[in-house]
Amino acid sequence: MKIIGICGSPRDGNSEYMLRTFLKEMQDKGNQVEIVLLKNENLLFCTGCQTCETTKTCRLTDNMNKIFSKMLNSDLIVFSFPIYFDYMPALMKNLIDRTNSRYEKLKNKKFVFLAVGALKGKEAKPGQKMVLDQMKDIIGIYGLKLEGYYFAEANKPGEIKNYPEQLEKIKDIARKIK
Numbered sequence: 001m002k003i004i005g006i007c008g009s010p011r012d013g014n015s016e017y018m019l020r021t022f023l024k025e026m027q028d029k030g031n032q033v034e035i036v037l038l039k040n041e042n043l044l045f046c047t048g049c050q051t052c053e054t055t056k057t058c059r060l061t062d063n064m065n066k067i068f069s070k071m072l073n074s075d076l077i078v079f080s081f082p083i084y085f086d087y088m089p090a091l092m093k094n095l096i097d098r099t100n101s102r103y104e105k106l107k108n109k110k111f112v113f114l115a116v117g118a119l120k121g122k123e124a125k126p127g128q129k130m131v132l133d134q135m136k137d138i139i140g141i142y143g144l145k146l147e148g149y150y151f152a153e154a155n156k157p158g159e160i161k162n163y164p165e166q167l168e169k170i171k172d173i174a175r176k177i178k
């Protein structure tokens with residue numbers, strides 16, 4: 001299986017570590033994995049020109065067409081991102097906006113998402129519920145098949161490394177995917 005992991009954090013942080021943990025597990029099972037860190041990509045904001053609605057591609061000349069091709073050529077797409085104000089960060093949301101008029105081509109692909117927020121326990125639940133609802137909506141629009149998701153609780157960059165039990169949950173998702 002070909003897997004593309006897309007990280008939506010603007011820093012070298014927990015989301016990236018979680019994504020690499022997941023991808024390593026999938027690679028160890030013989031899958032072909034690739035990672036895209038949106039923070040390192042030239043990705044302009046959607047201008048709302050709606051040209052894509054006729055051409056089915058984006059007129060902006062940046063890295064989006066390259067990233068979309070990678071998504072298209074994958075069997076499993078993984079998003080990993082921090083929770084910002086009970087939502088995904090702008091980097092991640094912009095990637096979604098930029099798939100306008102062509103996301104239909106991703107229909108039936110397998111999908112996993114990993115999210116991380118600073119809040120813990122009961123305090124984290126309302127924000128996690130918001131993000132879950134947002135993601136379910138996007139998954140429905142795209143027609144993806146949700147294979148698993150995980151909400152981690154960590155704040156400082158790399159703090160997630162101190163929580164092997166959380167990383168184990170991420171590995172578990174990978175182990176169950178066929």
Ligand SMILES: Cc1cc2nc3c(=O)[nH]c(=O)nc-3n(C[C@H](O)[C@H](O)[C@H](O)COP(=O)(O)O)c2cc1C
Binds near residue numbers: 010015016082155158
């Ligand atoms: C602008 C901003 C907004 C944030 N909003 C939330 C939030 O709503 N809920 C939460 O639990 N954590 C929030 N956080 C904390 C981050 O989600 C947390 O630090 C996370 O570990 C960052 O992941 P990263 O290391 O992958 O960037 C916010 C952080 C920033 C910078």
